[in-house]
Amino acid sequence: MSTTAERTARIKVAARALGFDAVGIARVEPLTEAYTHYEEWLRKGYHGAMGYMERNGESRRDVSAILPGARSVIVVARNYYTPHIHPDKAVGKIARYAWGDDYHVVLPPMLDALSEEVRTVCPDAETKRYADTGPVLEKEWAIRAGIGWMGKNGNIIRRDIGSWFFLGVIITTAELDADEPMDDYCGSCTACLDQCPTKAIVEPKVVDATKCISYWTIEAKADVDIPLHIVDNLQGWIFGCDVCQDVCPWNRFQTPTSEDRFQPRDGVTVLSPSDLVDLQPARFIERFRHSPLKRPKLDGLKRNADALLNSE
Numbered sequence: 001m002s003t004t005a006e007r008t009a010r011i012k013v014a015a016r017a018l019g020f021d022a023v024g025i026a027r028v029e030p031l032t033e034a035y036t037h038y039e040e041w042l043r044k045g046y047h048g049a050m051g052y053m054e055r056n057g058e059s060r061r062d063v064s065a066i067l068p069g070a071r072s073v074i075v076v077a078r079n080y081y082t083p084h085i086h087p088d089k090a091v092g093k094i095a096r097y098a099w100g101d102d103y104h105v106v107l108p109p110m111l112d113a114l115s116e117e118v119r120t121v122c123p124d125a126e127t128k129r130y131a132d133t134g135p136v137l138e139k140e141w142a143i144r145a146g147i148g149w150m151g152k153n154g155n156i157i158r159r160d161i162g163s164w165f166f167l168g169v170i171i172t173t174a175e176l177d178a179d180e181p182m183d184d185y186c187g188s189c190t191a192c193l194d195q196c197p198t199k200a201i202v203e204p205k206v207v208d209a210t211k212c213i214s215y216w217t218i219e220a221k222a223d224v225d226i227p228l229h230i231v232d233n234l235q236g237w238i239f240g241c242d243v244c245q246d247v248c249p250w251n252r253f254q255t256p257t258s259e260d261r262f263q264p265r266d267g268v269t270v271l272s273p274s275d276l277v278d279l280q281p282a283r284f285i286e287r288f289r290h291s292p293l294k295r296p297k298l299d300g301l302k303r304n305a306d307a308l309l310n311s312e
Contacts, residue, residue, distance in 0.1 A: 007121045008177040014117040015076055018110050019259065020168075021161060022077040024145030027178040028063060028070045028171075034140040035061040046208045048215055049224070056135030063136060067128045067171045072178070074170040075138070075145040076114070077156075078107060080262040081164035081254045084269055086236075091308055092271040095214065095240025096164065098292035099269055100262035103166045105290050107131035111168045118172055125174035131166070138167045146179035152204040153192035153244035159185060162251035185250070192244035197233040201244065213241035222299035231307045238271050238304045239293055265291065273305035 002010075008025065015023035038060065047053045059065045063073060080103070086093050097103070111129040119125050130136050139156055142148060147167070148156040155163040186204075193201045200211035209215040216226045217239050235243070245251055257263075271293075284298040293301065 002121075004175060004177055007174070010121050011074065011114070011118055011176065014121075015074075015114055018113055019078065020076040020110065020114075021079045021165060022147055022158065024075050024142070024147045024179040025176050026073045026075065026141055026144035028073060030062040031137055031140055032061070034137055038137065041206065044208075046202075046206070046210065048210045048219070049221065050209065050215075050219055059135040060137050063171045066134070066136070067126060067173065069126070069173045070128075070171050072172050072174055072176040073141045073145065074114070074118070074172065074176070075142045075147050076111070076168045076170075077142070077147050077158070077161075077165040078103070078110070078168065078259065079161050079165045079255060079257045080259070081161065081257055082263055083256055084264055084267070086269055089236070090270045091236045092238045092273050092276075092305070093236045094238065094269055094271060094293070095242050096245075096269075097166070098239055099264040100259075101265075101290045102292045102294075103262075104131060104133065104292075106259065106261050107166060107168050111170060115170055115172075118170065118174055122172070122174035125172050127173075128171045130169045130171075136169055136171075138169050141169055142167055143181055144178075146182050149182050149184040149186070150205050151192070151248065151250075152186050152190065153196075153201055153248065154205055154207040155245060155248075157185070157248070157250050158182075159250065160253060160255070162254045163245050163248060164251065164254050189249060191247040191249065195247045196244055197235050197241070198230055213237050217241070217304045218296055218300075220296075220300070222297055222303050226303065226307045231311050234308060234311060236308070238273060238276075238308055239296070239301070271301075271305075273308045276301050276305040277309070 115127040148158040151157040157163045202208045288294040
């Protein structure tokens with residue numbers, strides 16, 4: 001019979017073989033302190049109109065509410081960095097994570113395959129996986145599993161690949177060896193706070209979504225106008241914003257992804273605002289079928305395009 005250490009090692013080897021760039025494990029316990037901070041963030045209204053973040057509080061606090069008997073949380077990271085850059089003074093910039101296929105399409109099959117491996121290595125184990133789709137505090141679990149530390153911009157950072165990666169989580173009843181959290185290497189750096197165009201990082205590690213360009217160009221409903229003080233500071237962004245990651249010193253160590261599906265579609269990293277305004281629904285569906293750019297819907301992208309055109 002294999003030992004816990006051997007089972008843990010097999011699962012980690014499998015994760016790497018499946019293409020994940022990092023894998024760590026945390027022991028299941030209530031996230032009492034982290035959830036208290038999360039509740040305070042909600043209380044201050046920093047989540048804006050993202051009402052879903054207020055629901056399923058007990059599951060966010062304790063994953064045992066999702067999977068009774070859960071003992072371990074496996075956290076994986078998948079690098080999405082590609083070395084392309086936006087043209088100088090570009091208008092219509094797309095956040096890097098959305099240049100290729102939607103990670104909600106790419107990651108789930110990989111997580112399913114890893115979940116199957118967990119059940120093979122631990123035959124009696126149950127699993128439940130998420131790729132940014134469930135009531136789980138993924139970043140807190142990533143910290144506990146040693147994937148990286150929480151940067152002052154609110155992103156998880158690793159010394160080897162910076163912060164350009166997606167997270168996936170597998171909750172399991174299998175008992176596995178836990179990893180140690182990584183030290184925080186932000187030090188005295190405040191580049192992300194200083195250079196955020198809209199000052200959305202209100203204090204280290206705390207982002208007010210209602211001041212964030214990504215929130216207004218992705219999450220805000222299409223029938224809600226982008227506030228003038230955000231429009232005046234869009235700096236050419238039409239979908240998302242990467243400034244707080246672009247200026248992070250740890251992202252000098254980024255490594256190009258091995259996942260072809262994260263490469264820019266047709267080499268496109270910028271959308272023409274004027275072309276978007278005239279884009280027809282059928283063409284939108286065809287062009288962005290497997291892209292994160294479909295999230296704000298066509299009306300949302302047109303609203304963003306109008307904001308950029310009116311700010312010029």
